[in-house]
Amino acid sequence: MHDATGWERTEPPAPVRIVHLGLGAFARAHLLWYTQRANESATPEQWGVAAFTGRSAAAAEALARQDGRYTLLVRSPEGDAPTTIDALVAVHDGADSDAWREYFRRREVGVVTLTVTEAGYRRTSSGELDRHDPEVARDLDRLRAGEPARTAPGRLVDGLRARRSAGAGPIAVVSCDNLPDNGSVVRRVTLDVASRVDESLAGWIAQHVAFVSTMVDRITPATTEADRAIVRSLTGREDRSPVVTEPFSEWVVQGQFPAGRPRWDLAGARFVDDLEPYERRKLWLLNAGHSLLAYEGLSRGLETVAEAFADPDCRARLEQLWSEAAAVLPLPVEDATAALRTRFANARIEHRLAQIAKDGSAKLPVRILAVAQERAAAGLPVGRAGAGVVAAWIDHLGTIDPATSDPGAADLVARLPGQGSSTRATLALDLLAPRLARKDVYARHVAELLAVRRPTTPTLAGARP
The missing domain is CATH 3.40.50.720 (NAD(P)-binding Rossmann-like Domain)
Structure with a gap:
């Protein structure tokens, strides 16, 4: 019909x-x-x-x-x-x-x-x-x-x-x-x-x-x-x-x-x-950037990618995240990051942060933790900017109903309340990247960044972020 x-x-x-x-x-x-x-x-x-x-x-x-x-x-x-x-x-x-x-x-x-x-x-x-x-x-x-x-x-x-x-x-x-x-x-x-x-x-x-x-x-x-x-x-x-x-x-x-x-x-x-270089460039620049802007932006009360990209602190964290990824990417990144700056600044594309933030437990391993793994293999520091995204995601978990926003993190959400920063970081990495190289160092970075994050206001159970 x-x-x-x-x-x-x-x-x-x-x-x-x-x-x-x-x-x-x-x-x-x-x-x-x-x-x-x-x-x-x-x-x-x-x-x-x-x-x-x-x-x-x-x-x-x-x-x-x-x-x-x-x-x-x-x-x-x-x-x-x-x-x-x-x-x-x-x-x-x-x-x-x-x-x-x-x-x-x-x-x-x-x-x-x-x-x-x-x-x-x-x-x-x-x-x-x-x-x-x-x-x-x-x-x-x-x-x-x-x-x-x-x-x-x-x-x-x-x-x-x-x-x-x-x-x-x-x-x-x-x-x-x-x-x-x-x-x-x-x-x-x-x-x-x-x-x-x-x-x-x-x-x-x-x-x-x-x-x-x-x-x-x-x-x-x-x-x-x-x-x-x-x-x-x-x-x-x-x-x-x-x-x-x-x-x-x-x-x-x-x-x-x-x-x-x-x-x-x-x-x-x-x-x-060979698709891998193109996959990595996209996942580690665009998709990783989206995840950073989503969790950092939502914690600041922002709603869209363009709003988060316009925030000076979010922008600085994003540029550092791209720098960490660029060090281990097999393709040049200058044209790609220049295009992304233009795309993220397009305020007429109202790409909602809440939409991007869903299912972080499935997204972060390939967007964020894979960069840390590659940096460790290259003999480089695992990266604090990436650890900051994980810390922001952990905080974000306290504001969602995982059944609708991140089912893969449901068990983790149940175990986080009342735990200190070090324990929360370790529990999250056990889920996201149990075999991460230099996991102890990365967990320490996540814990340190969790400890200095501004508090977030949890939503009512069942509410969408």
């Missing part, structure tokens, strides 16, 4: 050749934007996307009423530029397992993409599938019984089992999440699930499924009612699901596509043999 108010397609939609899991704003600002531009650049080769929600069905319902089409509002300091995205040709509730399996059975579907966030892969701190996660355990039982799975790794196994049964051939799985070597992450948890359900299926996946790693970058804040009003004014259409994003975008890709892919390279994506 779709509205008759300007959303009708004037041409037939592109055939579904990509299945996507995680119908959030970032996927629609990044993956679908690149796919749209590739389709426009590579006519007649067209790749349509069928997307499934990760949790709530609401996003699918709203987009279905618009035939999958929506407005991407590119927001620069000079103004807003709307573009209609047509590459999304089918939208589904994530619970629609019949449709999920049916797409996997189609030989022409050659790519599966994911944006499920770091926590969605259900891993332990050492990287393997968390078999003690109750949802993982339930998924294993469901899959053995032939029932639909609910976690991202379980859904992949469910779909790939359907593809094997249909004899539909090889396929590529592409992660678009902020994890180092994310293709290997997805491969490991997928094979972990498959091997506990059907060893022969795990063997088929290992032989026929390519797991592609990518580095993605485009700031995409949550859409507000004011944004919807701007879209209405600029386009004359009522859009229930517009997406706001910044002008900057970057996508670096490593891996094989045995069943073909869109010409994302014509849309600006870069295909490389």
Whole structure:
């Protein structure tokens, strides 16, 4: 069903050749934007996307009423530029397992993409599938019984089992999440699930499924009612699901596509043999900077990245954090940090600190602790600026309901009250980086910085930060 108010397609939609899991704003600002531009650049080769929600069905319902089409509002300091995205040709509730399996059975579907966030892969701190996660355990039982799975790794196994049964051939799985070597992450948890359900299926996946790693970058804040009003004014259409994003975008890709892919390279994506330097630069500069600004900014009563970046103390801490990362980055950082200063200062992109601050227990190991580990390996001091981010996160934990803001830190939150700075630092590092080199030195830095932090005011239990 779709509205008759300007959303009708004037041409037939592109055939579904990509299945996507995680119908959030970032996927629609990044993956679908690149796919749209590739389709426009590579006519007649067209790749349509069928997307499934990760949790709530609401996003699918709203987009279905618009035939999958929506407005991407590119927001620069000079103004807003709307573009209609047509590459999304089918939208589904994530619970629609019949449709999920049916797409996997189609030989022409050659790519599966994911944006499920770091926590969605259900891993332990050492990287393997968390078999003690109750949802993982339930998924294993469901899959053995032939029932639909609910976690991202379980859904992949469910779909790939359907593809094997249909004899539909090889396929590529592409992660678009902020994890180092994310293709290997997805491969490991997928094979972990498959091997506990059907060893022969795990063997088929290992032989026929390519797991592609990518580095993605485009700031995409949550859409507000004011944004919807701007879209209405600029386009004359009522859009229930517009997406706001910044002008900057970057996508670096490593891996094989045995069943073909869109010409994302014509849309600006870069295909490389070694993704790691680009991943590190992005994680240790952009993402680490976001985490610092989120926890330091929230403690000062600030709400957006631009507000925190404008705060002199936050800015000084950020520059020091970048300096610590630059010493162990394999790529030049001058152009990247100059671009980030421009991006962070764009006050028209209201990137909410509370949004960034969620799931810090999953984000900080790859954004902050990885830098400390690399500095230790290089014989450098582990870094006080990074330790300051950990200290700010520990303080932040006292202001949240972890069930909604950081489930991975729930046990830690329960153990922190009444503890001194040294104990709080040690408990946090035991969770974030149990095998960190020079952990005692790093813990001392965190404890010292905790001891001098200004007190924060806890929110009511259950309230969002």
